[in-house]
Amino acid sequence: MVDVSDRDLLTIGAFAARARLSAKALRLYDRLGLLSPAHVDEATGYRYYRAGQVERARLVAMLRQLDMPLARIAEVVSAGDGPAAAELLSAYWADVEARVAGQRTLAEYLRGRLSGRSSEMYQRFAVETVDVPGQVVISETRHVLAGELPAWIGASLGRLESAARECGGITAAPFVVYHSEVSMESDGPAEACVPVADEAAARAWVERHGRTRGTKVRVDPARRLAYTRITKAQVAHPQIMAAFEAVEEWIAREGLEQAGPCREVYFADWDAAGAEDPVCDVAFPVS
16 A cells, blocks of 8 residues: 655656656656656546656657667566677667668668769679679578568578588578569569588488478589679668679670579678678679
8 A cells, every 4th residue: 555645756747857757758658658646536536656767767768769669678687787788779779770781772772873973873883793602592582671671680590500501501591582573562582591511411401301491502604793892881771782783883894794683691790790791792693
């Protein structure tokens, strides 16, 4: 039973003034489950707060100023003061910085396209060629739209890398082949591939486990690739299209021909990489 005469209890108006928030904001926080009153009078509906709740109220307000989703705010305030809450905030802000870096890249791409400076924009990408030997790969193929692509790439490559460790190990960087356009309207298909050491073991693994996801083993032939290296921020769609277009423009300028579907080669630890770290080669087979 709460005694409303308790000097530690404050009316919603007094508490709002002390927390430098509005009563409307406090009622919202209560409705969202972020900050509940210490006592609500059953007869009048008046809300009372304890002075000790001021810091939590201010914390919620500041986290909302960071545009943090309500579910993540709940996680932070539930963790209390200390390293756990600080780590949750750091993880959220890393996501924000990655998103902003991607948006910055997209804005630069759109400015170049809208101003007719596409060729100038393409010159920012250094294009080279590399000869890749034939390799046995274990792969998954799926029809997928651009919005679903990042989650599918991460999940499928994770499954295939796990399988590859049972098939003699991973022999080269994983890659994704686009057999047809993947966009917000077109669904490919795309093929996630992980090179493996032991073809017989890979085929046996697929026979035991791979039927449900359309997993298969094939030999990817030796190829010459024209490629450009991009950062983690540049991988997001549609800004990655600038890199694809830059390689296509270079191939035409050099008098080469595309000799197969384009691909993305993921050579870095995605989770450990920062927004500006190189993680991926955008490549086209050429002849």
